Amino acid sequence: MMMANFPINSTPWHRAFLTSPRKHILMITNHGIHQWQVVPGLPDTGGQNVFVNQFTAALAKLGFKITIANRGGYVHPLTGEWQRGLRYKDEYQRIVYLEDGKKEFVRKEEMTEQIPQLVESLKNFLDAGETDVNLVISHYWDAARIGILYNQPRPERARHVWIPHSLGTIKKRNMPTNQWANLRLDERISIELELMAQLDGVAATSSTIRQSLADDYGYTGPNLFLPPCIDTGRYHPRQITADNPIWEFLSQHSGLSPEEIRRCKIVTEISRTDTTKRKNVLIEAFARVYQKIPNSLLVISIDDNQAELAGELKSLMEGHNLESHVAVVGSVWDLLPTLYAVTDIYCTPSVMEGFGMSAQEAAATGVPVVASHLVPFAVEYLLGTEIKQVQPYGKQRHLLQQGRGAIVAQADDVDGFAHVLRMLLSDDALRRRMGENAYNITIPYFTWESMTRMFIENLGVEVG
Numbered sequence: 001m002m003m004a005n006f007p008i009n010s011t012p013w014h015r016a017f018l019t020s021p022r023k024h025i026l027m028i029t030n031h032g033i034h035q036w037q038v039v040p041g042l043p044d045t046g047g048q049n050v051f052v053n054q055f056t057a058a059l060a061k062l063g064f065k066i067t068i069a070n071r072g073g074y075v076h077p078l079t080g081e082w083q084r085g086l087r088y089k090d091e092y093q094r095i096v097y098l099e100d101g102k103k104e105f106v107r108k109e110e111m112t113e114q115i116p117q118l119v120e121s122l123k124n125f126l127d128a129g130e131t132d133v134n135l136v137i138s139h140y141w142d143a144a145r146i147g148i149l150y151n152q153p154r155p156e157r158a159r160h161v162w163i164p165h166s167l168g169t170i171k172k173r174n175m176p177t178n179q180w181a182n183l184r185l186d187e188r189i190s191i192e193l194e195l196m197a198q199l200d201g202v203a204a205t206s207s208t209i210r211q212s213l214a215d216d217y218g219y220t221g222p223n224l225f226l227p228p229c230i231d232t233g234r235y236h237p238r239q240i241t242a243d244n245p246i247w248e249f250l251s252q253h254s255g256l257s258p259e260e261i262r263r264c265k266i267v268t269e270i271s272r273t274d275t276t277k278r279k280n281v282l283i284e285a286f287a288r289v290y291q292k293i294p295n296s297l298l299v300i301s302i303d304d305n306q307a308e309l310a311g312e313l314k315s316l317m318e319g320h321n322l323e324s325h326v327a328v329v330g331s332v333w334d335l336l337p338t339l340y341a342v343t344d345i346y347c348t349p350s351v352m353e354g355f356g357m358s359a360q361e362a363a364a365t366g367v368p369v370v371a372s373h374l375v376p377f378a379v380e381y382l383l384g385t386e387i388k389q390v391q392p393y394g395k396q397r398h399l400l401q402q403g404r405g406a407i408v409a410q411a412d413d414v415d416g417f418a419h420v421l422r423m424l425l426s427d428d429a430l431r432r433r434m435g436e437n438a439y440n441i442t443i444p445y446f447t448w449e450s451m452t453r454m455f456i457e458n459l460g461v462e463v464g
Helices: 011-019 047-062 112-128 140-151 168-174 177-183 185-196 207-217 245-252 258-262 279-292 307-319 336-341 357-364 376-382 414-425 428-442 448-458
Strands: 024-028 065-071 085-090 093-098 135-139 159-163 201-204 223-225 265-269 296-301 326-329 345-348 369-372 388-393 398-402 406-409
Touching: 011 085, 011 093, 024 047, 024 140, 047 065, 047 093, 047 135, 047 357, 047 448, 065 112, 093 112, 112 140, 135 140, 140 159, 140 185, 168 185, 168 207, 177 185, 185 207, 201 207, 207 376, 223 448, 245 258, 265 279, 265 414, 279 296, 279 307, 279 414, 307 326, 336 357, 345 357, 345 414, 357 369, 357 376, 357 428, 369 376, 369 414, 376 406, 376 428, 398 414, 406 414, 406 428, 414 428
Parallel strands: 024 065, 024 135, 065 093, 135 159, 159 201, 201 223, 265 296, 265 345, 296 326, 345 369, 369 406
Antiparallel strands: 085 093, 388 398, 398 406
């Protein structure tokens, strides 16, 4: 069966999906470039997309079938393929690309104007099928609005749960005032407040978001919690041999030979190229570390599609003469588990994290984490309860917090980050102990199967 204007990449799976008696979940993640193999670093594309795919896989294992809805109608910036129609992963998981007539990417802050047409596209797609929607789960504010506008007029309305991943009020507190207008934060907060009254539940991905829902939005609905979790088949401690391709890969992206890299102590940061990730802070801090520990290597992801910021970051490296000891990488999805396994410290100075998925993935691989005080996973979990206050260091004189699996510095404190990185790189026993603690804090608590089952049962939805 073919649906008008929705080309299908696998007819057998399509028929199996439509005829399956499983309960059907509509999973809306509207902005960004969603696909089965997520390319982190593309505009508005990263942790939320990975979260949605892993959550979807866990739901399929529990006995549901899931349609992920994402805005399409434009050409993929890397592959040149049109983001259109249906893309099946198997007979229980599929992506549908909604279209609004605008044949170009739209950033999430500018999505308001596109939503009515996206709702109409979603309605046309689902009306043409032969399977009902039993549960709506939306991600971020734009997806929640689409879900509400689709769901409310239906004769038999499905339960709708929103997972915001971040909130406008949190972002407003963490961002300088001169960026508020460009991010349309006041408009976003107003929309989020409006949405709250029209939802059946809101799920927090961290205690920071849970607190903001109560304090900033007056949310008093069901206490739902679904943090990012780990695919333990993908992320786990492992031994990396001398002939593994990761060494040649890092050599090709730096000025060192594979043999030299194997002798280095590696600091890694993987995230999209965005000013909120504060990659400049890490580069500045690493420049000071390298002066004291010359056998160190920084692995950092920089997307050349973000030309202006990428140029600034590379100029910063050149200014510190770091080119030979920095491996600048793009998308490393396939190599990521191996990269974490050769990493000595994972460092994220980010000032805008809903949770901190990359830090969590590194921790699940047995890697200690250095983070800003605005990375919830590091602060709420990896620090633990016995926290040692490290004396202020450098010009800014901020206290550092040393916990079981992480050390936390104040955001934008270059001296603090440099001090912590030097301390950990110089102490093999401390680094090893903190890596083991980070693993034990993360696994088995943060696993998709157990968290997803608890989430669905808390909704009162029968599993299977």
